[in-house]
Amino acid sequence: MRKILVVGAGQSGLQIALGLQSQGYEVTLMSNRTADEIRTGRVMSTQCMFHTALQHERDLKLNFWESQAPKIEGLGVSVAAPGSWAEGPAARAIDWLGSLDGYAQSIDQRVKMAGWMETFAQRGGQLVIHGAAVGDLDYFSRTYDLVLVAAGKGELVQMFARDPERSPYSEPQRALAVSYVHGLGPRPEHPDTEGVRCNLVPGVGELFVMPCLTTSGRADILFWEGIPGGPLDVFNGVKDPAEHLSLTLELMERYVPWEYARATKVELTDAGGTLAGRYAPTVRNPVGRLPGGGLVLGVADVVVANDPITGQGSNSASKCAAAYLSSIVERGDRPFDEEWMRATFDRYWATAQHVTKWTNTMLAPPPEHILNLIGAAGELQPVADRFANGFNDPADFENFFYDPEKTQAYLVEVSGAGAA
Template identity: 70%
Template structure:
């Protein structure tokens, strides 16, 4: 029986651990928190999974909350005009809703990761509650056939060298502020809990609103992404959750009044339902060498960390775990050498990591005129809205019509 060590118990680490466990591998999982500590802790993300990632969970029979989580059946994009503080609808320069070909869902990681962690232990997996350090892996690597790092934070990340060719940013591109709330009213112009809304406020940032399942049941996420130094980059030093929500709502009233109108009765779901922070997007070398010479392979956020603007974090993690699981199973009893590790990463990077990173980095920058024109065209052409919305499930499709002005022009010319 092959022995595998996974350090990190997020979406990618747990999904991979449970997948390997189901195939008879002897898996040791290192987590810095217990399941109970995760459940009782603060929110850690704004995860939303689109159909491909959800199917990976179904394939492993890990979709425990699918019947409880609200379905997200459409994705809307709004581009605010410069004077968007005026509540009149004319000050939404672009506003459309694109149907998703398959429903998306969001499950608070306090619910999902805690549940998966319990499942791993109940199924006989070896769970070590310990924040892994490099010295730990250096010692333990001799005892395992393969060591994987699935933690996007802490000293283990520093094992993996930054890849400057795919990491154009060295500083955070957005200030992030999250609130999980009850009491959000449905939009008057379409389905309520069934849609994810992305509002882009040029020069200010973005507001993302979407339904989720949290520890207290169905809820909604209010998520500001503020341009550094701008008016939404205002959450440093906020005293506590109540002040965090008050600031969130105040910024909504000023910059997205049509969304604020839905949120006037919003209340935090619990005392740990807010989060603020920032980090630079980065791609790292997937293979690292331990002090003793042993090799480790990075998984998910450990090697590809994108800004959450495009909602790709948990999706990319799920797809990375699925790619690695297939690569491990196909490899059989052969050694997990460096060549195999790089091939396993390429299996993820080519179809998923590269297009996801390119699209997210492009969305962080001011959109060029042809891209703004494309978003505007979606207001009049439902097929454009549908295609853009479903790009959140498959970002590789943007290669065909989003980045290059000539390709955008050619695509729009085909519309009737």
């Protein structure tokens, strides 16, 4: 029986640990917090998982909350008319809703990670509550067949060198501010459709709104992404949750009044329902070398950390876990050497590279052909639907999004099909 250590109990670390456990591996999971501390702590993310990532959970029978969580069937895009907020509340220039082929879901990571961690322990897994340092891993690398580092923050990440060729940004591109709320009303245009709403305010930032399941039941997430130094970059140092929500709503009233109109009665889900911060999107070398010569393999956002503007964090973590799980099982009794580690990461990068390219594109001011595409989706439902489903499979953006000629050819084709 092969012994594997997983450091970090997020989406990817727990998915791998539970998957290996079900295959008969001897798995140790290290977390710096207990399940109760996670459940009663602060929100950790704005996870919205699309069909492929959800299916990886179903395959491992880990979809414990699927029947309780809202089923997100659409993804909408609204664009504020540039400069329309100068004299008063902004006006919408573009507004549409695309249909997802398979529904998405958002489950507060406090609910999921705490539940999965308890399941891992109940199934006989060894759970160690301890923050791991590089020195600890030096020792563990000699006692385990494989050490996976899935803790995306702290000193362990520094073991994995930044890959400058794959990391165009060295500074954070957005200031992030999250509020989990109860009491949000439906969008009046589509009152019966649960949807993720992407509101783009040119030159200012973005507001994302998504239904979720949290510790107190159904809720919604309000998530601002502000261009650093701009009018949305005001959450730094705000410690009071009520002040955080008040700022969020104030900015909504000015820049996305159509979303503010349904948020006038909202209240925070709990005292831990806010989050703010920023980080530079970074791709890192997947293999970490320990002082004693041992090697560890980085997982998910340890090695590929994208900005959340495209909502891919938990999706990528699930896809990384699925890829790594297959590589570990296929390896059998052979050593988990550096060559295997790099090949395992490359298997994940085949998917992740599309996420990174798309995310980095969305962080930059949009070129004219992308604005045309997003505008056309308001008139052509197939375009709206295809864009929405790109959140599940970002590889498809290669076919119609980046290249102006491909975009134009696609729009001509869809327009012609509509006319026919």
